[in-house]
Amino acid sequence: xxxxxxxxxxVEKIWESHVIAELSDGRTLLHVDRHFLHDxxxxxxxxxxxxxxxxxxxxxxxxxVVDHIVSTLPGRTGESHPPGRERIHALxxxxxxxxxxxYDVDSPHQGIAHVVAPERGITLPGCTLACGDSHTxxxxxxxxxxxGIGTTEVMHVxxxxxxxxxxxxxxxxxxxxxxxxxxxxxxxILYFIARHGVAAGSGCAVEYxxxxxxxxxxxxxxxxxxxxxxxxxxxxxxxxxxVTFDYVAGRPFAPTGMQWERAVxxxxxxxxxxxxxxxREFEIDCAGIAPQVTWGNSPQEAVGIDxxxxxxxxxPEPGRRQAVERAYTYMDLEPGRKLEGxxxxxxxxxxxxxxxLSDLEAAARVLRGRKVKxxxxxxxxPGSMAVKSAAEAAGLDKVFIEAGFEWRNAxxxxxxxxxxxxxxxxKRSISTTNxxxxxxxxxHSRTHLASPASVAAAAVSGCITDVRRLLDRR
Amino acid sequence: MEKFTVxxxxxxxxxxxxxxxxxxxxxxxxxxxxxxxxxxLFANWRYRLDGSxxxxxxxxxxxxxxxxxxxxxxxxxxxxxxxxAVWALMRFGxxxxxxxxxxxxxxxxxxxxxxxxxxxxTQECASLAAALECAQEPLxxxxxxxxxxxxxxxxxxxxxxxxxxxxxxxxxxxEIDVILRMxxxxxxxxxxxREQRPWIYLER
Ligand code: SF4
Numbered sequence: 047x048x049x050x051x052x053x054x055x056x057v058e059k060i061w062e063s064h065v066i067a068e069l070s071d072g073r074t075l076l077h078v079d080r081h082f083l084h085d086x087x088x089x090x091x092x093x094x095x096x097x098x099x100x101x102x103x104x105x106x107x108x109x110x111v112v113d114h115i116v117s118t119l120p121g122r123t124g125e126s127h128p129p130g131r132e133r134i135h136a137l138x139x140x141x142x143x144x145x146x147x148x149y150d151v152d153s154p155h156q157g158i159a160h161v162v163a164p165e166r167g168i169t170l171p172g173c174t175l176a177c178g179d180s181h182t183x184x185x186x187x188x189x190x191x192x193x194g195i196g197t198t199e200v201m202h203v204x205x206x207x208x209x210x211x212x213x214x215x216x217x218x219x220x221x222x223x224x225x226x227x228x229x230x231x232x233x234x235i236l237y238f239i240a241r242h243g244v245a246a247g248s249g250c251a252v253e254y255x256x257x258x259x260x261x262x263x264x265x266x267x268x269x270x271x272x273x274x275x276x277x278x279x280x281x282x283x284x285x286x287x288x289v290t291f292d293y294v295a296g297r298p299f300a301p302t303g304m305q306w307e308r309a310v311x312x313x314x315x316x317x318x319x320x321x322x323x324x325x326r327e328f329e330i331d332c333a334g335i336a337p338q339v340t341w342g343n344s345p346q347e348a349v350g351i352d353x354x355x356x357x358x359x360x361x362p363e364p365g366r367r368q369a370v371e372r373a374y375t376y377m378d379l380e381p382g383r384k385l386e387g388x389x390x391x392x393x394x395x396x397x398x399x400x401x402x403l404s405d406l407e408a409a410a411r412v413l414r415g416r417k418v419k420x421x422x423x424x425x426x427x428p429g430s431m432a433v434k435s436a437a438e439a440a441g442l443d444k445v446f447i448e449a450g451f452e453w454r455n456a457x458x459x460x461x462x463x464x465x466x467x468x469x470x471x472x473k474r475s476i477s478t479t480n481x482x483x484x485x486x487x488x489x490h491s492r493t494h495l496a497s498p499a500s501v502a503a504a505a506v507s508g509c510i511t512d513v514r515r516l517l518d519r520r
Numbered sequence: 521m522e523k524f525t526v527x528x529x530x531x532x533x534x535x536x537x538x539x540x541x542x543x544x545x546x547x548x549x550x551x552x553x554x555x556x557x558x559x560x561l562f563a564n565w566r567y568r569l570d571g572s573x574x575x576x577x578x579x580x581x582x583x584x585x586x587x588x589x590x591x592x593x594x595x596x597x598x599x600x601x602x603x604x605a606v607w608a609l610m611r612f613g614x615x616x617x618x619x620x621x622x623x624x625x626x627x628x629x630x631x632x633x634x635x636x637x638x639x640x641x642t643q644e645c646a647s648l649a650a651a652l653e654c655a656q657e658p659l660x661x662x663x664x665x666x667x668x669x670x671x672x673x674x675x676x677x678x679x680x681x682x683x684x685x686x687x688x689x690x691x692x693x694x695e696i697d698v699i700l701r702m703x704x705x706x707x708x709x710x711x712x713x714r715e716q717r718p719w720i721y722l723e724r
Contacts, residue, residue, distance in 0.1 A: 066709040067702055071684040075702055077709055079720045106722040180601040180625060196603035196629035206699045208706055244538055245595045280624050301719035309719045344538055365537050365593045464547040483542045485564040
């Protein structure tokens with residue numbers, strides 16, 4: 047227990063500065079500083095606004111983007127993926143009618159919402175941000191309190207710039223120790239989820255802390271926050287520090303001049319107090335973590351690349367045991383074997399988890415001078431058009447293309463397949479995304495989650511492999 | 521929002537843990553031409569790639585084709601925030617899901633739409649599911665007024681729902697009306713906040 051009842055966590059501090067009103071039933075009306083809309087979940091919310099005959103309350107705090115359903119093919123337009131056409135048109139019409147800023151298919155700022163918001167400086171430390179998408183916690187990498195909502199709540203934010211919420215419980219995961227070669231942010235978070243399960247953070251806001259987080263660049267912090275929902279938490283956050291301020295400074299919507307000085311002063315005070323109390327605490331030593339790859343249909347079904355797959359007979363609880371047996375059937379794998387050597391058909395580098403510049407660089411380091419194995423389809427889909435341009439300026443597009451990857455335009459793409467980028471039935475994919483659910487990348491597709499470097503290593507090997515071996519030979 | 525008072529109907533046992541929203545309402549499914557959300561509910565589990573039904577999936581079996589309740593394993597509704605998952609369940613006719621626990625966003629979406637998430641213990645859920653599997657009439661009554669569930673063979677359990685949610689469901693109230701009644705508070709907050717954090721307000 048805390049000796050000092052005044053001591054607060056980072057999340058509590060941001061929460062309290064956004065309280066509009068406390069209700070007698072224990073709920074809080076919380077101000078939402080930033081609202082991001084996308085093509086996947088906003089339509090019925092606009093319909094609701096029309097029914098209520100209301101304008102969007104704070105147009106200046108509201109942004110929209112096409113990401114889920116947009117084609118990623120070269121030369122794409124809003125018409126390129128016919129099943130998505132209607133929804134893209136609907137978003138355009140809605141943004142015009144309600145006078146909102148839209149990053150459309152042809153905008154240089156288009157991309158996945160959670161990639162675009164930070165890189166435009168729309169996400170700021172200490173702000174609250176909501177979006178109709180469960181991976182909104184990605185923005186927590188900048189020290190923002192950001193969370194995913196459903197479509198009804200999207201309408202609430204449009205109409206009121208506020209949400210009725212119950213305060214989440216406080217959870218902290220501290221990552222300490224040094225990270226080995228070939229091991230990335232993705233491996234750390236998969237390792238945690240594999241150990242503690244997909245419900246470890248239910249009802250919680252998770253603060254990621256510890257030396258390994260403090261020394262991690264912003265993009266790695268975003269990767270870790272991104273997968274908070276895969277451990278059951280709606281919120282994931284890292285306290286803002288000098289690394290954060292350096293990242294935010296100079297971005298289009300970031301404050302400038304005197305306002306910048308004031309803002310940074312305020313942001314410096316946000317860190318969790320020394321003796322603040324957490325409801326749940328975990329410590330992870332990074333030293334022993336190997337590259338992680340999932341084998342089953344839940345993000346918790348991940349193993350180190352050196353480890354044998356678990357035996358369902360060891361699971362006492364029948365519901366869990368059946369789920370694991372079902373995953374073995376779906377994935378066409380046997381207990382006891384290692385993942386190394388399992389042949390793959392698709393390699394996908396993309397998504398809000400792992401499609402920022404540093405992710406593409408990590409993959410390119412493995413790909414340079416190598417070729418994608420015959421029979422493997424490999425896609426690189428930058429998280430935003432800005433990431434794409436930056437990658438091209440650094441010559442990374444050539445590395446991908448020479449290796450045999452398709453170099454695409456920005457969007458969610460094969461993460462969820464709603465733009466037609468699908469893994470066909472029965473085919474096996476290794477993917478930098480965040481969900482390995484049954485049928486996620488296409489009906490009867492088989493997905494293995496891994497870091498961008500591990501996916502690149504598998505693409506050139508034609509099978510799941512230990513990326514560290516490919517790094518050693520350099 | 522649709523009211524919820526007392527619902528009696530067939531209940532389908534689906535005792536897997538972590539049933540996710542991609543499974544409940546797939547983005548890409550074999551029957552992707554169907555647009556009715558109820559038809560697309562659990563599409564990849566209900567239909568083969570050619571669109572034919574998979575006979576032994578519970579919701580394709582009689583009498584479970586007419587289910588109003590689902591009894592599921594822990595962490596029901598995990599994964600994406602898509603509210604479509606709730607709409608698809610309701611469109612099919614489901615008004616209540618009974619499980620040991622729910623994912624946060626799914627529970628929120630359920631309450632916003634008048635689908636009742638009922639939490640009962642793991643053991644109790646398992647025994648209810650087992651009773652439903654062998655019952656002549658796999659009926660469950662969910663009574664929100666008394667906060668009691670009754671199943672076959674005398675199975676019964678009470679549950680807890682936050683007061684405001686219970687009131688909203690019983691009376692069919694939309695949360696947006698509660699929020700909009702606080703418009704003055706929102707104005708006052710923003711006026712104060714503009715002084716303290718001017719960088720938040722972009723004035724486009
Ligand atoms: S990239 Fe995938 S996880 Fe991220 S927002 Fe798009 S569909 Fe969702």
